[in-house]
Amino acid sequence: MSQTNISYKQPLLETPFHEKTREKCYAHDWYRWAGYKAVNQYTSTELEYTSMRNTAGVVDISPMHKYSVKGKDAKKFINKLITRDITNIQPHQVVYALWCNEDGFVVDDGTIFCFDENNFRICSGERNLNWFEDTAIGFDVTIEDISHSIAALAFQGPLSCKILHMLNANNIENLKPFCFDQFTINNQEITISRTGFSGDLGYELWCEPLQAHDVWDALFSFNKNYKILAAGLDALEMVRVEAGFIVVNADLMAAEHALRPNRMRTPYELGLAWMVNLDKEFFTGKEALIKQKNKGVEKKLIGLDVQGDKPALGSVLYNESKNEAIGIVTAAMWSPSLKSNIAMGYVDKQFMKLGSKVLAEIYHLEELEYRKIWAQCKVVKKQFITLERRNAVPALI
Amino acid sequence: MSKYDAIIIGGGHNGLVCASYLSKKGCKILILEKNENLGGLVNCASSLNGFSSKILDDLKIDLPKLNYNSYVVALHSDQQHTILQENNNKINFIKSNASGENQKKFSSLINKYKIYASTLSNFMYEVPPRLKSGNSKDTWQLINMGWKIRKLGKKNMREFLRVIGLNIADELEDNLSDNNLMGLLAHEAILGSNLGPRSPGSILSLLYRQAIQNGLFASEKYDFHQLIPSLEKICHNQGVEIKNNASVKKIITTNNQASGVILDNEEKIDAGIIISNADPKTTYFDLLGTEPLDTDFIRRAKNIRTKGNIAKLTITLKENPIIQNIDKEKMNAKFIYAPDINYIERAFNASKYNKYNENLCFEFHHCVNVIVANIYYVPHVKNNTHNKERLIQHSINLLKPFISNLEIEKAELLTPNEIEEKYNVTGGHWHHGDFEIDQMLMMRPFYGSAQYTTPIKNLYLCSAGTHPGGGITGINGRNAAKKIMRDKK
Numbered sequence: 001m002s003q004t005n006i007s008y009k010q011p012l013l014e015t016p017f018h019e020k021t022r023e024k025c026y027a028h029d030w031y032r033w034a035g036y037k038a039v040n041q042y043t044s045t046e047l048e049y050t051s052m053r054n055t056a057g058v059v060d061i062s063p064m065h066k067y068s069v070k071g072k073d074a075k076k077f078i079n080k081l082i083t084r085d086i087t088n089i090q091p092h093q094v095v096y097a098l099w100c101n102e103d104g105f106v107v108d109d110g111t112i113f114c115f116d117e118n119n120f121r122i123c124s125g126e127r128n129l130n131w132f133e134d135t136a137i138g139f140d141v142t143i144e145d146i147s148h149s150i151a152a153l154a155f156q157g158p159l160s161c162k163i164l165h166m167l168n169a170n171n172i173e174n175l176k177p178f179c180f181d182q183f184t185i186n187n188q189e190i191t192i193s194r195t196g197f198s199g200d201l202g203y204e205l206w207c208e209p210l211q212a213h214d215v216w217d218a219l220f221s222f223n224k225n226y227k228i229l230a231a232g233l234d235a236l237e238m239v240r241v242e243a244g245f246i247v248v249n250a251d252l253m254a255a256e257h258a259l260r261p262n263r264m265r266t267p268y269e270l271g272l273a274w275m276v277n278l279d280k281e282f283f284t285g286k287e288a289l290i291k292q293k294n295k296g297v298e299k300k301l302i303g304l305d306v307q308g309d310k311p312a313l314g315s316v317l318y319n320e321s322k323n324e325a326i327g328i329v330t331a332a333m334w335s336p337s338l339k340s341n342i343a344m345g346y347v348d349k350q351f352m353k354l355g356s357k358v359l360a361e362i363y364h365l366e367e368l369e370y371r372k373i374w375a376q377c378k379v380v381k382k383q384f385i386t387l388e389r390r391n392a393v394p395a396l397i
Numbered sequence: 398m399s400k401y402d403a404i405i406i407g408g409g410h411n412g413l414v415c416a417s418y419l420s421k422k423g424c425k426i427l428i429l430e431k432n433e434n435l436g437g438l439v440n441c442a443s444s445l446n447g448f449s450s451k452i453l454d455d456l457k458i459d460l461p462k463l464n465y466n467s468y469v470v471a472l473h474s475d476q477q478h479t480i481l482q483e484n485n486n487k488i489n490f491i492k493s494n495a496s497g498e499n500q501k502k503f504s505s506l507i508n509k510y511k512i513y514a515s516t517l518s519n520f521m522y523e524v525p526p527r528l529k530s531g532n533s534k535d536t537w538q539l540i541n542m543g544w545k546i547r548k549l550g551k552k553n554m555r556e557f558l559r560v561i562g563l564n565i566a567d568e569l570e571d572n573l574s575d576n577n578l579m580g581l582l583a584h585e586a587i588l589g590s591n592l593g594p595r596s597p598g599s600i601l602s603l604l605y606r607q608a609i610q611n612g613l614f615a616s617e618k619y620d621f622h623q624l625i626p627s628l629e630k631i632c633h634n635q636g637v638e639i640k641n642n643a644s645v646k647k648i649i650t651t652n653n654q655a656s657g658v659i660l661d662n663e664e665k666i667d668a669g670i671i672i673s674n675a676d677p678k679t680t681y682f683d684l685l686g687t688e689p690l691d692t693d694f695i696r697r698a699k700n701i702r703t704k705g706n707i708a709k710l711t712i713t714l715k716e717n718p719i720i721q722n723i724d725k726e727k728m729n730a731k732f733i734y735a736p737d738i739n740y741i742e743r744a745f746n747a748s749k750y751n752k753y754n755e756n757l758c759f760e761f762h763h764c765v766n767v768i769v770a771n772i773y774y775v776p777h778v779k780n781n782t783h784n785k786e787r788l789i790q791h792s793i794n795l796l797k798p799f800i801s802n803l804e805i806e807k808a809e810l811l812t813p814n815e816i817e818e819k820y821n822v823t824g825g826h827w828h829h830g831d832f833e834i835d836q837m838l839m840m841r842p843f844y845g846s847a848q849y850t851t852p853i854k855n856l857y858l859c860s861a862g863t864h865p866g867g868g869i870t871g872i873n874g875r876n877a878a879k880k881i882m883r884d885k886k
Contacts, residue, residue, distance in 0.1 A: 076688075080688065081692075101691070101692065101693050102691035102692065102693040102694060102845075103693075131692065134692050134695055134696045134699070135692040135695070137682070137687050137695050137699065138682065138686055138687030138688065138695075139687070282653075282688065282689050284691045284692045284693070285691065287852075
């Protein structure tokens with residue numbers, strides 16, 4: 001990439017896959033992501049979603065922020081940063097992690113790739129360089145923003161492994177979930193990790209910008225029989241809600257962005273208690289999180305099974321007598337795979353238990369008039385969809 | 398069991414005061430001093446006017462009083478100097494070119510500030526309240542502080558709240574027209590802090606200095622050469638052990654609790670309580686290490702403003718200096734050269750960008766044939782890239798127009814970088830941090846570290862970086878000792 005200066009004076013940057021994505025983007029529906037042009041929708045979101053659940057979808061995720069962390073104290077630094085313990089991490093492993101501020105509020109989440117003891121990579125949704133550098137004071141590490149020098153594709157769906165296998169990615173079916181390795185595809189040596197944002201069998205492909213076109217073309221080379229599709233962010237949003245994954249600044253305000261103190265969330269409030277290891281000697285926010293764990297949370301992010309077929313977008317949640325607002329919906333959709341109306345949202349303490357009943361106040365726009373619907377909702381697990389093929393080893397080929 | 402109840406890192410005046418108070422209550426204390434001599438920055442200070450008389454009383458220190466006619470001379474390049482005398486907190490004009498109206502306004506300004514400073518000085522001997530603690534005691538203390546300000550009366554409170562955010566230049570230009578008087582007050586407002594006369598909050602800095610040193614100009618009350626030896630004697634009598642030439646390398650912590658120190662020679666000493674008299678940045682970044690500290694906390698510690706800008710010049714002359722138009726009896730005055738606001742501001746502007754303008758400001762005292770001057774703004778620069786020869790020459794050039802017989806035998810200059818090195822003070826900052834509204838009271842040194850405590854249990858701060866701040870007052874050491882005794886109960 002020659003152009004890496006992001007400025008209001010120049011148009012949005014183009015990812016290394018841009019020529020390819022533009023070709024396929026009939027809708028010309030672009031979206032601004034970290035200074036880059038990214039596709040919202042190529043042709044039809046539902047179609048792209050269907051490809052991710054039935055064949056495979058290719059999402060250009062190059063704009064994602066990526067940081068290289070190198071040095072003697074790299075592991076120590078990451079252990080101070082995140083709430084999980086990575087003391088026993090092995091090379092070629094990936095860890096999903098959260099990091100919090102001193103009050104235990106989530107700053108951001110991301111995946112951490114371990115190349116070796118002294119060499120890690122952190123991929124995150126928000127900019128974090130400043131936070132990382134301040135955390136790294138006193139540690140022997142060098143942190144570098146490498147967002148612009150790595151091109152990335154998410155390749156998600158039941159056929160993803162089969163196609164990589166047909167592209168002669170050696171032994172790809174035995175790559176375990178949350179692991180990565182080097183593979184050769186179309187004569188290009190690239191990194192493939194078995195990670196993703198779809199809750200399905202899927203991979204993420206990491207390569208140099210110059211390799212981007214070859215990698216893209218390779219994925220589509222069997223399309224005569226397999227019909228994989230390029231998928232936009234709208235489709236990705238659908239699969240992630242089904243999988244129950246959270247998005248920072250959509251389901252919660254990043255602690256560094258929130259202006260109002262009561263808008264920030266702790267891992268416990270997100271239902272991610274399993275990601276906090278309080279036995280670890282120290283990490284930022286530990287003391288506050290111990291306090292919250294003992295005190296319990298006042299509200300929690302949960303899944304909702306919503307009656308009817310109208311998505312409860314932005315709905316306020318009420319108790320059954322409709323006299324008290326007890327929560328809010330952060331993401332909602334009609335799930336084609338589950339054939340049900342699902343949502344994610346926060347509810348107050350007394351409604352956190354699975355099976356609790358709440359009401360969603362839905363305003364459904366029908367030809368320039370709103371229809372108000374009181375939809376019954378049942379509190380369920382956030383992870384709406386669990387697919388065996390996601391974690392199967394060897395993977396489906 | 399460790400031999401000591403507490404270890405104090407740094408044998409400066411605050412460390413010694415803290416040790417005196419604690420040992421009075423029966424604590425077994427060890428003081429570790431990096432240098433050969435105790436006193437730290439006291440050795441660098443030209444005046445000890447601000448040392449708390451309350452502490453002198455508490456510790457029964459009897460310093461010989463000096464019978465000074467405390468003159469203040471604002472030098473002027475046309476040799477028509479302004480001479481003031483500060484007597485019992487009252488300022489008299491001995492000689493001035495300023496009009497009668499200007500003199501009157503100057504006095505009324507100072508009287509106004511005196512009232513505000515005395516309100517502020519109410520807070521000096523208290524451990525400031527903790528914000529957001531939810532503790533009713535802290536809330537009461539905050540309300541009480543507000544009440545003390547309210548007690549100024551409606552008009553005065555309004556005026557007080559108006560000026561604390563203001564810069565001194567605006568206020569002076571509104572009231573006075575005499576450049577020399579304006580320069581003089583601006584000098585007092587900014588000395589020691591990295592502010593210019595037009596920096597917001599420079600009035601508060603003036604009020605604050607008045608509040609801690611109990612008077613506007615630093616007029617000498619005691620023979621301060623006796624201070625450190627007296628404190629040392631008290632410590633010895635109360636069984637405090639003092640180790641000189643013992644530089645601490647690291648504070649040892651176990652389970653987020655301080656448990657001892659390691660010296661440079663790898664010697665390990667245990668104690669239940671560690672009290673750091675080093676400035677907050679040195680304490681957190683060098684002695685403790687950032688590992689057990691939250692990122693937000695490190696950020697705040699990193700961001701306290703500790704850039705020093707005063708160089709200390711000591712010159713020995715071949716004979717007693719003679720200053721034109723100043724009689725012999727007034728030669729023990731404090732001489733200030735800050736001729737007008739814009740002159741000072743220009744010198745400050747250069748220092749913001751780590752450059753320095755040859756036209757610097759200074760103040761000096763003289764004793765027999767030795768002149769001790771504070772030259773500012775000489776910025777603290779990265780990697781100590783000062784050209785010292787040139788700095789000395791420039792400083793002497795500044796003095797030359799005033800001292801007619803300036804024949805120099807020896808000239809020594811300490812840059813802020815050298816002060817940093819010698820006394821282990823980040824940035825070479827006199828007060829361990831600027832006096833500004835966000836670095837005061839319960840925000841000093843910064844949120845999360847005020848009240849002399851740290852996130853590490855049993856690790857305390859007692860340096861000038863804490864409330865009430867720098868200057869040689871000893872109050873920090875006393876307040877810290879009080880807080881520690883209270884926590885022990």
